[in-house]
Amino acid sequence: MDRFLGWVTKLVLVFLYVPIVAVVVYSFNASPRTSSWEGLSLRWYVELFGDGPLLKTLQTSLIVGIFAAGLATAIGFLSALALTRYRFKGRAFFLGAIVLPLIIPEIVLGVALLTVFGSSGIKLGVVTLVLGHLIVALPLTTLIMMGSLSSLDPSLPEAATDLGCTPWQTFTRVLFPLTRSAMLASFLLSFTTSFSNIVISTFTSGVGTTTMPLRIYSMLKTGITPEINALGALLILLTLVIIFAVGLQQMRRILVGAEEKDQAPDAAPDTISLQTATTER
Structure with missing residues (x-):
């Protein structure tokens, strides 16, 4: 077996x-x-870097992906913080509204967004693309951040306040260091979701804001050349570089954490993190 x-x-x-x-x-x-x-x-790599329209769509996808992932990570963190730290009326409804885009088919979301933008007189472009991709990425970041924040001791923010930290210092010196890995994972997952999205982009892109997946999809009508393979190879290389960079950073953080535990074996993990976060104050 x-x-x-x-x-x-x-x-x-x-x-x-x-x-x-x-x-x-x-x-x-x-x-x-x-x-x-x-x-x-290397013919197709030369033609790739000389293909202005295709590179323009790649630039659009990168810009939209970065903005959508950044907003989704920030809003997802705030939403997860509210859902894990507070018990308020309508909490279940709020959580359900956030994760609803994971259940609704993207084509339905695309049609709904196009209807809203059209009836509101909003011109289709980069802004509508970012908003559309934000709706798709927000449930992912919220769930990831909820898992990370739920694993923390809920008394850490109160302890930081007792030590004299302001709310901003509590975030930058306590919450952010402890949830940095989850934030990075949320950003990368959101960026990947936005970068490869076709359905939502079809309904929310305007003239001059075509994304790279839409450009490649439209090339199916005339035939895809190995130029797309060259673009795919470069994206694969970039992905591997990011993975190795993140992996090395995580390994370095693990080693540093192990050294801190060896120096203070009798201290609780949360106490070590809080003391480290407030040392510079």
Whole structure:
């Protein structure tokens, strides 16, 4: 049975990673057709950097993704803080309203957003794209931040206040250091969701604000060239760089935390974190 499960796992990994490897390999194919191999070439990378319209859509996707992820992370943190620290009337309804976009099909959300923007006289563009992607990303960030904040000792903010911290100092020196990893995860997940979104972008993008996924999807009508493979290979490389950078940062933080625990073995973890956060005060 273990051998069978091992083979199934290997087949699943091959199924997942073979397309990624194929994109990278065929980005160096000299042939304009992906069905044949004519040798190694950097031709499609040169054409990629000379394709102004495609690079413009990439710039739009990056701008929208950064703004949408930043807003979703900030609002998600505040929403999660309210939901985990306070018990107020309508709390269940508020939480349900936040996670509702995860249940409603995106095409329904897209039509609803287009109707609202049209009836309100809001011109479609970067702002509408950010708002549309924010609705999709906000439930993800809120749930991630709720999990992180729920694991903290609820008395930490009160203890920081007793030590003389202002609300801003409590956030910057206590809550932020303890939830930094969750915030980073929320931002990256929100950015990925926004960057790859097609359905919501179809209904909320305007003239001159076409995103990269929409551009690639429209190219299906005329045929996709290996230039898209070159773009995909660069995005894969960028993703790997981000993963390694985040991984090294997390490993460094783990090692620093282990050293602090060795220096103060009898102190409680929350006490160590609070003392470290308020040392510079």
